[in-house]
Amino acid sequence: MTERQTDAGPGAKARMRALVAIALFLALLAALFLWQPDNLYLWVKALHIIAVMSWMAALLYMPRLFIYHTDAAPGSDQSETFKMMEQRLLKVIMNPAMMISWLLGLYLAWSVYGFRGGWLHAKLLFVVVLTGVHMLFARAVRAFGRDENARSARYWRLMNEAPTLLMILIVIMAVVKPF
Numbered sequence: 001m002t003e004r005q006t007d008a009g010p011g012a013k014a015r016m017r018a019l020v021a022i023a024l025f026l027a028l029l030a031a032l033f034l035w036q037p038d039n040l041y042l043w044v045k046a047l048h049i050i051a052v053m054s055w056m057a058a059l060l061y062m063p064r065l066f067i068y069h070t071d072a073a074p075g076s077d078q079s080e081t082f083k084m085m086e087q088r089l090l091k092v093i094m095n096p097a098m099m100i101s102w103l104l105g106l107y108l109a110w111s112v113y114g115f116r117g118g119w120l121h122a123k124l125l126f127v128v129v130l131t132g133v134h135m136l137f138a139r140a141v142r143a144f145g146r147d148e149n150a151r152s153a154r155y156w157r158l159m160n161e162a163p164t165l166l167m168i169l170i171v172i173m174a175v176v177k178p179f
Contacts, residue, residue, distance in 0.1 A: 025047070066086075066153075070152065
């Protein structure tokens with residue numbers, strides 16, 4: 001009999017690989033801050049962008065899982081598979097990527113801009129709202145885990161657009177700096 005991805009073994013291996021990747025990312029970051037290269041800003045900015053891309057990928061994928069999970073019968077193999085996928089996405093990608101995005105973003109906002117600029121304040125507001133969407137998705141993962149989802153697939157289709165709209169606003173603020 002072959003091992004399935006929903007078995008404990010593959011989950012533990014995936015979790016370990018993710019922890020190693022996060023540890024390497026943080027080690028690289030620590031080394032950069034200790035080394036203090038002339039282009040530290042560019043390194044921090046690159047790592048911030050990588051973290052944000054990971055966070056956004058998870059935020060865009062999670063509601064898709066919810067849409068399909070909504071159609072699965074509670075307790076079914078399909079539902080249990082979605083529960084595992086949602087848990088792993090939240091704990092292994094979404095949460096660490098959000099925390100690293102925030103830490104590096106706040107460092108950049110402080111060290112480069114001194115927390116000044118209307119565009120920066122607007123961007124931070126949109127990031128706070130995006131974090132609220134993240135927390136909504138985290139609550140939904142727990143509700144699905146208890147087989148207590150009260151939302152329709154249509155609701156999750158609409159919520160699938162929230163991270164995209166916020167991403168557009170955040171990128172415009174960061175790149176164009178309109179005010």
